[in-house]
Amino acid sequence: MEKNEKAVVVFSGGQDSTTCLFWALERFAHVEAVTFDYQQRHKQEIAVAKKITEELNVTHHVLDMSLLNQLAPSALTREEIQVNDGGKEELPSTFVPGRNLLFLSFATILARQIGAKHIVTGVCETDFSGYPDCRDVFVKSLNVSLNLSMDDQFVIHTPLMWLDKAETWKLADQLNRFAYVRKNTLTCYHGVIGDGCGTCPACTLRKNGLDTYLKEIEGR
Numbered sequence: 001m002e003k004n005e006k007a008v009v010v011f012s013g014g015q016d017s018t019t020c021l022f023w024a025l026e027r028f029a030h031v032e033a034v035t036f037d038y039q040q041r042h043k044q045e046i047a048v049a050k051k052i053t054e055e056l057n058v059t060h061h062v063l064d065m066s067l068l069n070q071l072a073p074s075a076l077t078r079e080e081i082q083v084n085d086g087g088k089e090e091l092p093s094t095f096v097p098g099r100n101l102l103f104l105s106f107a108t109i110l111a112r113q114i115g116a117k118h119i120v121t122g123v124c125e126t127d128f129s130g131y132p133d134c135r136d137v138f139v140k141s142l143n144v145s146l147n148l149s150m151d152d153q154f155v156i157h158t159p160l161m162w163l164d165k166a167e168t169w170k171l172a173d174q175l176n177r178f179a180y181v182r183k184n185t186l187t188c189y190h191g192v193i194g195d196g197c198g199t200c201p202a203c204t205l206r207k208n209g210l211d212t213y214l215k216e217i218e219g220r
C-alpha cells in the first residue's frame with residue numbers, strides 16, 4: 001500500500017538521513033528530499049546532499065532557514081570557540097531550541113504541496129543528545145498537531161528512533177547500501193566525507209558504531 005505513495009525525507013547528506021533516504025526509496029513509489037540551509041557548519045553539507053540526491057535521481061528541495069541564526073544565541077559564542085584546526089570553523093556550540101519542531105513542520109508543509117502523505121526523519125532517541133524535540137513522544141505529538149493544523153493525515157516515520165549507531169549501519173547493510181553510505185555521506189565536523197577526519201566527536205561516534213557493527217558481522 002505504501003508502495004503507491006509519496007514521501008518527503010528530511011535530508012542532510014549524513015549517515016543517518018542517507019540511510020533513511022534508502023529506507024524510503026525501498027518503501028515508497030515516489031521520494032523527494034528536503035535539506036534546510038541554516039548556514040550550518042559546512043556549506044559542504046548542502047553540496048553533499050545535492051550530490052547524493054542527484055546520484056539517486058531524487059528531487060531535492062533546499063529551503064532557506066537562515067532565520068534560525070537570528071534565534072540562536074550563538075553569534076558571540078561562536079567567536080569565542082577556539083579555532084584550533086588551521087582556521088577551520090568548529091561546530092557552533094549552540095543549537096536553536098525547537099529546531100526539529102521547525103524542520104518537521106516545514107517538511108510537512110512541503111509534503112502537502114507535493115501531495116505526499118509521508119515524512120521520514122532520522123531523529124533518534126537512543127543516542128539522545130539532549131534535544132527534547134528528537135524524542136519519540138514529541139514526534140508523535142507533532143504528527144497529531146500537524147494533522148490538525150492542515151486537516152490532513154500525514155504520517156511521520158522515524159526508522160532510526162530506537163537504533164544505536166551500530167544498528168543504523170546494520171540497517172544500511174540490510175538495504176544493501178552499506179558501502180555507499182560509508183563512502184559518500186558527511187558526518188565529520190571538519191567536512192571530510194566518508195570515514196572522516198577520525199578524531200572529531202562526530203567521527204568518533206560514527207566510527208564506534210561502525211567498529212561495533214563490523215565486529216558483529218565478523219563474529220558470525
Ligand SMILES: [Zn+2]
Nearest residue numbers: 188197200203
Ligand atoms: Zn571528523
